[in-house]
Amino acid sequence: MLKPTSTEKQTNDQVANKDGQTLTLIYQAIVADLFRNITVTWNKSPSNHFISINVENPINEKSHYTCKIDLKAWQLWCRKGLKNLEVDGRKLDVYWDFRQAKFSSSPAPDSDYYVAIVTKEEVVLLLGDLKQDAYKRTKRKPPLVEATLLCKQESVYGKDMFCTRSTLGEGEEEHEIIIENSLSGPGDPEMWIRINGVTAIHVMNLYWTFRGNEIVSTKNNTSIKVFWDVHDWLFSNSSSTYGLFMFNPSKEESASTDNLDGRNLDNGNHEDEDKYNSSEEIQSLSGYCHLLYAWKIK
Incomplete structure (x- = not known):
């Protein structure tokens, strides 16, 4: 389970950096005999492009173990390397290879790369698709307990459409999520959230419904609780405002499991805004969650 205080602070720092793209993945893995959160942040701006790896220190939240890797195009000698950390007196190695990495719109590569975090005889966390290359280079084996993805946090930019992909807590397969809105024109403002092309x-x-939540069901009957808060899209005069969305697999059963057509609507009463506007409540949810900041460029 995520800790609201540290995660919320990190999220606020990311949102404040509107000049660049940020993607953060929070994993839980066994490091130095303890379950620890490992935060992987990909950041890309006109002047910087890097990945930062932060290993949790449960004893002192203000003192984490951090490794930063620059990915600037002109620093070719940095595309493959190794850095060492010491976590509670234990050696931790970070291997990476981005020499053939392919990028698109995301600050993280799409393919042909790996980042391997190694301690003792195990690769405790492995990112990327070149897994065999990583195991061959590190000469280590997979962990007895696989790392778990707890949270994905990202910022996306657009005017009327925002796109992302998420596992929705269902293994490695990613689902396409598209958020569309119509805020101008003669009619009332509307919003659509589509998963794999289905509304x-x-x-x-x-x-009247700028904050709310619904429970929807994917095609394999996984219930997903969706929160949204688009207050600033409608009522802020800023040239750039964000809507907040959160996707969290829910143990509750949806009203129907017919390919997202059945939903349990729970957004009729918004007098108690804290019900939908509490970041602490969102961050305290158990299991995987995808937190999305949709920056609307006016």
């Missing part, structure tokens, strides 16, 4: 949520008259 999961259609919110009408956003002036």
